[in-house]
Amino acid sequence: MKGVIFNLFEEFIVETFGDEAWEKILDASPHEAREVRVGPLTYPDGHLLHLVGAACEVSGLPPEKAVRAFGRFLFGGLARKYPGIASQFAGPREMLQGIDSVIHVEVNKLLPGAETPRVLCQEHDDGSLTLTYESSRKMCTLLEGLLDGLEAHYGVTVERRHDVCMHQGAPRCELRLTFSAARAAA
Amino acid sequence: MSEAVLQRKLARAEAKVRLLESLIEDKTRELYLQTVALKASNETLERIFDAMPGPVLVLDEHLVVQRFNRSALKLLEATPLLLTGLPATRFFPTIEASVARVDVEGGAVMTEAEWRLEGPALPVLATLARFSDGVERHVVVIATDLRDRKALELELRHAQKLEAIGALAAGVAHEVNTPLQFISDNVDFLVEALTSFDAFARRIEEAAPGIWSRVSEEPAFEELPFFRERIPKSLGRVKSGLERVTEIVRALKDFSHPGGEKAPVRLAPLVHRAVTVGRHELKGMDVQVEVPEGLEAYGYESDLNQVMLNLLVNAAHAIVDRHGDATLGRIRVFVDGGPEQVVLHVQDNGGGMPPAVQARVFEPFFTTKPVGKGTGQGLPICRKLIVERHGGRLWFDSAPGEGTTFHIGLPVAAAPSSGATHEPTRRAAGG
Ligand code: HEM
Ligand SMILES: Nc1ncnc2c1ncn2[C@@H]1O[C@H](COP(=O)(O)OP(=O)(O)OP(=O)(O)O)[C@@H](O)[C@H]1O
Ligand SMILES: [Mg+2]
Numbered sequence: 175m176k177g178v179i180f181n182l183f184e185e186f187i188v189e190t191f192g193d194e195a196w197e198k199i200l201d202a203s204p205h206e207a208r209e210v211r212v213g214p215l216t217y218p219d220g221h222l223l224h225l226v227g228a229a230c231e232v233s234g235l236p237p238e239k240a241v242r243a244f245g246r247f248l249f250g251g252l253a254r255k256y257p258g259i260a261s262q263f264a265g266p267r268e269m270l271q272g273i274d275s276v277i278h279v280e281v282n283k284l285l286p287g288a289e290t291p292r293v294l295c296q297e298h299d300d301g302s303l304t305l306t307y308e309s310s311r312k313m314c315t316l317l318e319g320l321l322d323g324l325e326a327h328y329g330v331t332v333e334r335r336h337d338v339c340m341h342q343g344a345p346r347c348e349l350r351l352t353f354s355a356a357r358a359a360a
Numbered sequence: 361m362s363e364a365v366l367q368r369k370l371a372r373a374e375a376k377v378r379l380l381e382s383l384i385e386d387k388t389r390e391l392y393l394q395t396v397a398l399k400a401s402n403e404t405l406e407r408i409f410d411a412m413p414g415p416v417l418v419l420d421e422h423l424v425v426q427r428f429n430r431s432a433l434k435l436l437e438a439t440p441l442l443l444t445g446l447p448a449t450r451f452f453p454t455i456e457a458s459v460a461r462v463d464v465e466g467g468a469v470m471t472e473a474e475w476r477l478e479g480p481a482l483p484v485l486a487t488l489a490r491f492s493d494g495v496e497r498h499v500v501v502i503a504t505d506l507r508d509r510k511a512l513e514l515e516l517r518h519a520q521k522l523e524a525i526g527a528l529a530a531g532v533a534h535e536v537n538t539p540l541q542f543i544s545d546n547v548d549f550l551v552e553a554l555t556s557f558d559a560f561a562r563r564i565e566e567a568a569p570g571i572w573s574r575v576s577e578e579p580a581f582e583e584l585p586f587f588r589e590r591i592p593k594s595l596g597r598v599k600s601g602l603e604r605v606t607e608i609v610r611a612l613k614d615f616s617h618p619g620g621e622k623a624p625v626r627l628a629p630l631v632h633r634a635v636t637v638g639r640h641e642l643k644g645m646d647v648q649v650e651v652p653e654g655l656e657a658y659g660y661e662s663d664l665n666q667v668m669l670n671l672l673v674n675a676a677h678a679i680v681d682r683h684g685d686a687t688l689g690r691i692r693v694f695v696d697g698g699p700e701q702v703v704l705h706v707q708d709n710g711g712g713m714p715p716a717v718q719a720r721v722f723e724p725f726f727t728t729k730p731v732g733k734g735t736g737q738g739l740p741i742c743r744k745l746i747v748e749r750h751g752g753r754l755w756f757d758s759a760p761g762e763g764t765t766f767h768i769g770l771p772v773a774a775a776p777s778s779g780a781t782h783e784p785t786r787r788a789a790g791g
Binding site for chain 1: 361362365368369372375376379380383
């Protein structure tokens with residue numbers, strides 16, 4: 175995984191739980207997981223898992239919840255870090271349809287060697303979308319979090335039915351997405 | 361935030377900066393090396409592009425010239441400064457229609473076009489295609505210079521015309537031959553009859569001496585003695601005139617006899633024939649043919665006829681050009697050679713050629729003669745016939761103000777590689 179993701183994870187922890195929490199997480203992690211990282215370089219996925227595990231211990235959050243919350247934060251972080259990539263879509267649908275053919279393609283130009291997942295969309299007559307996710311990392315929880323971030327970013331609600339999942343032995347995850355306008359403005 | 365946490369954060373930030381610096385250095389070095397490699401490969405491509413014998417032009421979306429190779433510059437006789445940024449319509453007026461065809465048909469489109477920049481119009485075969493370098497769309501144009509081909513087509517047409525004239529002459533000669541024979545037979549009859557009448561008159565004179573002079577004193581027969589004396593001479597002249605015409609007709613017939621196979625060709629009759637056919641141009645000149653009877657070369661007789669006639673006519677023109685008076689002209693046709701090659705020389709005392717003319721005489725359409733008198737195709741055709749069809753040589757020596765000698769080197773026999781037997785150089789006379 176790229177250093178950017180690690181560093182956004184650090185930001186996420188610091189913003190949510192404070193500086194001290196991050197230091198505790200580092201102290202609770204194995205030595206090799208503590209190294210300093212920079213955005214464009216690639217680090218072992220295992221290190222991220224160690225950090226997430228330590229974060230759960232320190233914060234008391236169950237891993238599912240922690241990863242999903244990080245996904246929501248990650249979306250905002252990536253959109254902020256790469257405004258040129260994120261700003262070219264008219265709406266959430268367009269963005270989802272552009273993940274594979276535009277977003278992750280651009281990501282690979284900026285961060286050579288990035289191992290981005292395959293995220294494809296299929297449109298239905300009723301306006302819903304089927305999004306398929308395929309990755310050896312099987313990080314569909316992170317995906318859900320990213321979708322939460324997408325909702326917040328565009329101010330829409332995206333109903334999801336995640337009936338087909340890699341964690342249940344499917345070759346890929348399938349999410350049926352239904353869009354509705356933003357919840358009544360507060 | 362505690363002091364300790366701050367310290368740790370600072371230490372990590374410093375480590376990050378160091379890491380980033382070394383990362384930047386690595387990338388910079390990598391970039392440098394890649395730029396060098398890219399430049400080298402770019403230069404190689406550029407050199408290949410430039411060395412390509414065919415003219416190539418790369419245009420942008422708006423058909424403005426972006427790149428071109430050296431052949432393109434040469435073809436258009438342009439400077440790089442002129443060509444860069446020039447709209448291609450300036451020299452290729454029909455390009456827009458051709459590009460439209462590329463867009464409809466896809467792939468590459470070939471089209472014959474006339475290009476013209478500063479100089480004369482250039483016939484070219486242009487091949488157009490579109491390509492994209494990932495950033496921009498371009499049109500690439502590859503040109504083939506058609507000037508040589510056009511010249512060749514003209515030359516062929518000229519040769520075909522000559523052939524047609526030849527066939528026509530042969531036909532006319534054939535037609536003329538029959539009445540000629542008929543006239544000749546009648547003249548023979550008249551000579552015979554007159555001889556008989558003369559003998560008869562002599563017998564009467566013997567029987568009645570003085571009768572001849574008495575009769576011829578009568579006014580009605582006044583001219584009889586004159587007739588008696590002149591008619592045989594006059595008929596003799598008619599006869600020799602007829603022989604000359606017969607000879608010309610036969611020469612014409614033989615001369616224009618279409619090619620056929622390569623075979624041993626007797627050179628003496630060939631030269632005499634060409635002199636006969638070209639007699640109008642050679643009139644009044646002293647033409648000496650010193651070619652041994654029986655000497656042969658190996659080739660196409662009709663080709664050699666044409667070459668010999670061309671050289672003789674050129675010589676005659678050069679003589680008239682120099683002297684204005686044909687009677688001062690001297691042309692000598694003579695030979696030498698070895699067992700495998702015979703060399704025919706056509707020497708004239710015409711005006712010769714200055715070096716600038718000498719350098720160009722074999723160029724198609726090069727002529728110094730006024731329109732109507734020369735087309736400049738004689739020598740190029742001769743060269744082609746001798747060199748390409750016979751594997752021979754055609755060259756010359758010329759001294760301005762003194763004269764010119766053309767040399768034709770021809771094989772004596774079929775090439776040994778073709779398995780033919782070796783022919784002797786000279787044959788017994790009269791064969
Ligand atoms: C501005 C928009 C985005 C940027 C710049 C971006 C960039 C990235 C980067 C850098 C990675 C890490 C790849 C690696 O380290 O090998 C990544 C992974 C990932 N991206 Fe995106 N991404 C964007 C939007 C999205 C969206 C909208 C989704 C889905 C809703 C998505 C789904 C994922 C997932 C699930 C991963 C985790 C890796 C995996 O599952 O194998 N991304 N992305
Ligand atoms: N014997 C010669 N003496 C001097 N100049 C000659 C002689 N033969 C050829 N040339 C020069 O070479 C030119 C080219 O000769 P070439 O036979 O090819 O063409 P041409 O005689 O001008 O025309 P064409 O033969 O087609 O009627 C002539 O115009 C003349 O200037
Ligand atoms: Mg000539």
